[in-house]
Amino acid sequence: MSSDQIASAAYIDDAVTFESFQLDSRLLQSIKNNGFINPTLIQSSAIPLALQEKRDIIAKASTGSGKTLAYLIPVVQTILEYKKALSSDSKFGQTSTLGIILVPTRELAQQVFTVLEKLILFCSKDVHCLNLSSNLSDSVLNSLLLEGPEIIISTPAKLLNVLDTKVNSLSLEELKFLVIDEVDLVLTFGYQEDLMKIARYLPLKKNLQTFLMSATLNDDIQDLKQQFCRSPAILKLNEDEINKDQTKLVQYYVKVSEFDKFLLCYVIFKLGLIKGKTLIFVNDIDRGYRLKLVLEQFGIKSCILNSELPANSRQHIVEEFNKNVYQLLIATDDTEYIKEEDEEEEDDDQGNVPAEAEATNSEAEIKGKKEKKKRTQIKKDKEYGVSRGVDFKNVACVLNFDLPTTAKSYVHRIGRTARAGKSGTAISFVVPLKEFGKHKPSMCRTAKKDEKILSRIIKQQSKLGFEIQPYSFDVKQIEGFRYRMEDGFRAVTQVAVREARVKELKQELLTSDKLKRHFEENPQDLQSLRHDKELHPARVQQHLKRVPDYLLPEAARQDKKKIGFIPFHNAKQQKKRGRIHKGGKRSGKSDPLRNFK
Numbered sequence: 001m002s003s004d005q006i007a008s009a010a011y012i013d014d015a016v017t018f019e020s021f022q023l024d025s026r027l028l029q030s031i032k033n034n035g036f037i038n039p040t041l042i043q044s045s046a047i048p049l050a051l052q053e054k055r056d057i058i059a060k061a062s063t064g065s066g067k068t069l070a071y072l073i074p075v076v077q078t079i080l081e082y083k084k085a086l087s088s089d090s091k092f093g094q095t096s097t098l099g100i101i102l103v104p105t106r107e108l109a110q111q112v113f114t115v116l117e118k119l120i121l122f123c124s125k126d127v128h129c130l131n132l133s134s135n136l137s138d139s140v141l142n143s144l145l146l147e148g149p150e151i152i153i154s155t156p157a158k159l160l161n162v163l164d165t166k167v168n169s170l171s172l173e174e175l176k177f178l179v180i181d182e183v184d185l186v187l188t189f190g191y192q193e194d195l196m197k198i199a200r201y202l203p204l205k206k207n208l209q210t211f212l213m214s215a216t217l218n219d220d221i222q223d224l225k226q227q228f229c230r231s232p233a234i235l236k237l238n239e240d241e242i243n244k245d246q247t248k249l250v251q252y253y254v255k256v257s258e259f260d261k262f263l264l265c266y267v268i269f270k271l272g273l274i275k276g277k278t279l280i281f282v283n284d285i286d287r288g289y290r291l292k293l294v295l296e297q298f299g300i301k302s303c304i305l306n307s308e309l310p311a312n313s314r315q316h317i318v319e320e321f322n323k324n325v326y327q328l329l330i331a332t333d334d335t336e337y338i339k340e341e342d343e344e345e346e347d348d349d350q351g352n353v354p355a356e357a358e359a360t361n362s363e364a365e366i367k368g369k370k371e372k373k374k375r376t377q378i379k380k381d382k383e384y385g386v387s388r389g390v391d392f393k394n395v396a397c398v399l400n401f402d403l404p405t406t407a408k409s410y411v412h413r414i415g416r417t418a419r420a421g422k423s424g425t426a427i428s429f430v431v432p433l434k435e436f437g438k439h440k441p442s443m444c445r446t447a448k449k450d451e452k453i454l455s456r457i458i459k460q461q462s463k464l465g466f467e468i469q470p471y472s473f474d475v476k477q478i479e480g481f482r483y484r485m486e487d488g489f490r491a492v493t494q495v496a497v498r499e500a501r502v503k504e505l506k507q508e509l510l511t512s513d514k515l516k517r518h519f520e521e522n523p524q525d526l527q528s529l530r531h532d533k534e535l536h537p538a539r540v541q542q543h544l545k546r547v548p549d550y551l552l553p554e555a556a557r558q559d560k561k562k563i564g565f566i567p568f569h570n571a572k573q574q575k576k577r578g579r580i581h582k583g584g585k586r587s588g589k590s591d592p593l594r595n596f597k
């Protein structure tokens with residue numbers, strides 16, 4: 001939360017002010033300090049319901065719509081009121097936890113913690129928070145728990161771990177709030193069992209207020225709803241309302257062969273065809289390293305984010321990326337949990353929040369679905385995830401180098417751009433089935449279903465009133481680069497990829513320890529701890545780093561400044577570009593890809 005991170009105007013509820021919620025003046029002060037004047041729509045709906053009516057809330061609202069403050073403000077306000085009441089009471093000084101916030105990943109835990117710290121800046125004497133999923137040692141965590149933090153943020157597994165320890169120093173008798181953020185992902189990560197065990201420790205019968213939040217929800221949350229909620233208010237932000245005004249995200253797909261994904265990527269980044277920061281999603285860790293090494297061949301720097309890296313490094317990489325230290329971040333999307341089930345029902349669920357009236361599935365059907373899901377889950381690092389919830393700042397473009405394997409995952413990935421009122425572009429590479437498996441070294445297993453997934457994405461986006469457009473470009477324009485790419489690609493062998501992976505891991509393990517100690521005191525060391533260093537296990541061919549003039553289109557040969565103005569698409573397509581809404585209006589917003597011309 002800072003003044004440069006403002007939600008899109010489409011989400012803001014101009015008709016309401018934060019003052020109207022009668023919040024504690026210290027809370028109002030910090031909200032104001034962060035440049036937030038009006039609440040977002042989800043905030044103006046959720047806050048009064050939670051504060052005045054004490055309702056449980058199930059909320060489904062788009063990515064970037066301000067869900068975090070929608071639950072944090074009521075939690076903090078309630079705690080402040082409770083503390084005020086206690087101060088005149090003899091029980092003052094109690095050390096019970098009053099709010100628990102559960103999130104699926106460590107990344108999200110850290111992010112929510114940061115937002116909360118800013119929110120309680122002026123009342124930090126009365127409200128203390130602790131992120132259980134941070135990298136603190138167990139002994140440090142225990143001593144911090146003994147101090148009785150009012151708010152705990154954690155992944156379900158970590159919380160259960162703490163609750164199950166013999167010397168459990170967490171007291172939950174007075175618990176007032178339970179929040180489960182990105183609730184459907186919490187379930188998909190297989191945390192349901194943990195949640196049910198956690199439930200045994202909670203004073204569920206004692207007016208515990210709950211919040212279940214996500215941008216995508218489906219019937220899987222029925223059990224949780226029954227277990228944790230009492231006649232919840234179901235807030236489903238009207239997507240059409242928001243979307244009609246939200247013209248900032250432009251979506252394209254590009255049909256390319258497996259190998260040409262690398263070729264296109266090289267051309268796009270070498271020629272600077274995307275202005276601003278890009279977040280590239282790949283579907284497995286090796287592919288991330290392969291892409292990094294290939295780009296490295298051409299002198300294009302990037303850094304890697306995946307579940308294998310130490311949590312410290314991951315956190316630092318996201319922070320640095322947000323501070324614009326890196327331009328290219330290659331993230332392995334593990335929240336993909338490589339689901340290969342038929343997803344038809346998920347598509348149908350996109351617009352449906354489960355409510356009693358809306359829950360049409362029979363129990364048997366739901367059970368069947370769940371069992372199917374269990375079977376298709378692949379166990380990965382449970383506490384990593386970057387396509388969900390992480391508030392990446394100023395991302396100009398999300399590039400689905402590998403298409404996600406579900407339409408739902410697509411929603412979350414593209415939600416990392418066009419945040420906070422900025423415009424953005426989402427580009428997805430799609431491998432036609434007839435091209436699948438033709439070039440083994442560049443092949444991605446999940447691409448077999450790209451066309452099928454694409455049609456689901458198109459269907460899903462059109463339901464939301466958006467269009468994902470084919471991006472056509474003149475293949476001849478990139479042909480000149482093919483030979484170089486073949487050369488560069490060949491140097492990146494499977495052995496090189498493996499070595500790079502081990503090397504990076506070692507490097508990051510070392511830096512991760514250093515990170516903690518050094519940064520505050522020695523900011524000059526930052527340079528030596530950069531995450532986008534070349535990994536070099538592949539033979540680097542220096543000559544590939546330069547783009548010779550003869551490869552450039554004529555205009556760029558005469559004037560280097562025109563290097564970003566490649567006729568990459570045909571002129572007719574250009575006219576159509578810009579997001580088209582159901583109403584037929586086209587976005588006039590700037591789009592980095594428009595500069596391709």
Ligand SMILES: Nc1ncnc2c1ncn2[C@@H]1O[C@H](COP(=O)(O)OP(=O)(O)OP(=O)(O)O)[C@@H](O)[C@H]1O
Binds near residue numbers: 001036064215390420
């Ligand atoms: N009332 C507000 N006015 C302006 N900006 C806001 C307001 N509330 C939140 N924001 C900003 O909007 C951005 C998105 O908020 P947040 O991360 O809570 O979204 P989200 O709905 O949780 O998204 P996701 O589903 O992707 O996690 C943040 O940068 C936040 O600082």
